[in-house]
Amino acid sequence: MWNLLLRKLKMGNLTEKGGNSLTQQKSSKLPSSFRQSLQARHLDCGSCNGCDWELTALGNSFYDHQHLGIDFVASPRHADVLMCTGPGSTQLLMAAHETYEAMAKPKWVVAVGDCAVDGGVFKGAYASENGIGNVLPVDVKIPGCPPKPEDIINALLEFMGKR
């Protein structure tokens, strides 16, 4: 126990500074009540798992999305934004629609990764759409294969008008 505490003291705070400009506001399309805190729901629409792991990585001590007011919630009913990864695999589309429908308004859709933006390498596959934009109205696009965690954070902060 003491060893672990000592280790923590030696290590210090790992979380990266820079995105923590809670007071600074720039222009944003979002209603003001969403600019400080954004609740996100992840939706895998046939991704290769890479983008999903980068979204998971946002929760580690280096990025710690919660200190920026961004959090992942378990239910679409609690979510403001739907973060979609993957090109939109056909067999999941109905469920994806239902997830979107279950969200309370106002709601936004973020396409995370090249596949979600335009189908990426999976463009033209028989059981896949060319990007989630064909199915849901996309508001923010984050390209990359997969986008790095800092790219995702930056895109979300920009969306919130914090950057």
Add this chain to the structure above:
Amino acid sequence: MLGLREYLQNFHSCPSVEIVEWKKQEGTVDVSARDLPEILSYCLAMRPRPIWLTHVVNDERQLERGFCLYLVLHFPGLDFSLTLVAKGINNEFPTLSSIFPALNWSEREAQDLFGLQAVGHPDTRSLVLHPGWPQGFYPLRKDYKRGDEGKQFKRAPLVFPEMHGDGIFQVPVGPIHAGIIEPGHFRFYVIGEPVLHLEAQLFYTHKGIEKLVEGRSIDEGLHIIERVCGVCTLSHGLAYCEAVEKLAKVEVPRSVLLWRTILAELERVYNHIGDIGNMCAGVGFAVGNANGSQSKEKLQRLNLEFFGHRFLRGMVVPGGVKSISSSKDCQTLLNRLLEIALDFEEWLPLLLHHDGFRQRAVTTGVLKPEDAVEMGVTGPAARASGIANDWRELHAYLLYPELNVQSMVEEDGDVWSRLMVRVKETRESFRFLETLLNEGMEKSEGTNEALIPFSSHKLSPWQPAWGCVESPRGTDVVWLMVDEEAKIYRCRIRSASYANWPAVPLTVPGNIVPDFPLINKSFELCYSCCDR
């Protein structure tokens, strides 16, 4: 018992069995589909028992061979791989899954994607294609041209077994789960809290990658194959490149082998450490999870810094590796890895000595050794059930023979065993990386630039070739056939997750529903490379 070759040569002294090729490590034998069950039974009775690498159906009607079935088995003691080829299948073949249940899914997949019937198969439900696709939609047949079938797809109810009795409930979960997870539908049949039976319906992320790569060049193919699975990117790419190099009959130089081994071990380390932390998330043990994800992030940052990609994408190319680091970089990389290894040993006791965590993990989700063998389970999941099947030990490839890899085995088959296998393998991998990077420091001059460009090699057309790599989740196999223009004719991806998923539902009955996330995380399978 006769040796394998003698048995096949003397098979009913019948002309239907023909030994096409028999080398020291690989053999190809033409058989008729009718005789496959008998030959497979004979093979499975041999000791040590062979493992399956892949089962491929291919539409070769254009070559006047009908539909062909390729079954690749590996005989561990001999390090010999046998490809059984059954040509000229019209629309049905006798099932093998009643003899070897590991082939259950592959045969159902052949029914879905080729419209071939596996006669006598115990499960007639569709697998890869969910109910609701138009009639006569067999996308992997060569005469299929992409139409608007995707638009016509209407979701129909999934077919699950009925179960009746006092107090039996069904708990449907998914396909979309709470958290950042891939999609899959689970149907729990429960009495009170204990699970009686579990059905898993996967393939929600099925995109049709095996069809997509057909007709593509080798390089385009690699680009896609690397994206079959996010976290086993390198293993898939490497297995694909091995298959390509076999077709080109190219031997890669030692410096390339060295760097491929280093990359494969880096992938293992970041995955294993992440998975160890992730298991803590399965029981809501946040401190353990935080430490795991911290170390994983540090390792992925090393990947980015030294190899340009957090998931090591684009590092392996046919015939070589993209770049070879200088000896100064090797030294820095090694120092940083050793720091992370020390840090790992510092936080690990927190998990291993945590009573609450132990109580959740020990005796939970037991995979019986006999089930693991029958279902063809691979990777840490099999080794936790006492099966020493690490492909790095079974087969001489990359620099693993020199590293003298031993399968890390645990006996109990529960969540705790799967954790301990990963812990031991992580320690081993750090040790291997130290040896390998020390060699890298001495020999950073021998680069792959001296090689002739790979594109000048001619690939043998219409020949089957496979590549196989031990990924963090188990053995990944890529099977490849190209046409005369060196375009991909058929590529079959049998990932470790595909081999292991059918075994997961067997481990759940008897446990309570809240243990399922933990059991699932202890297997840590990927949905994407299973669904493709």
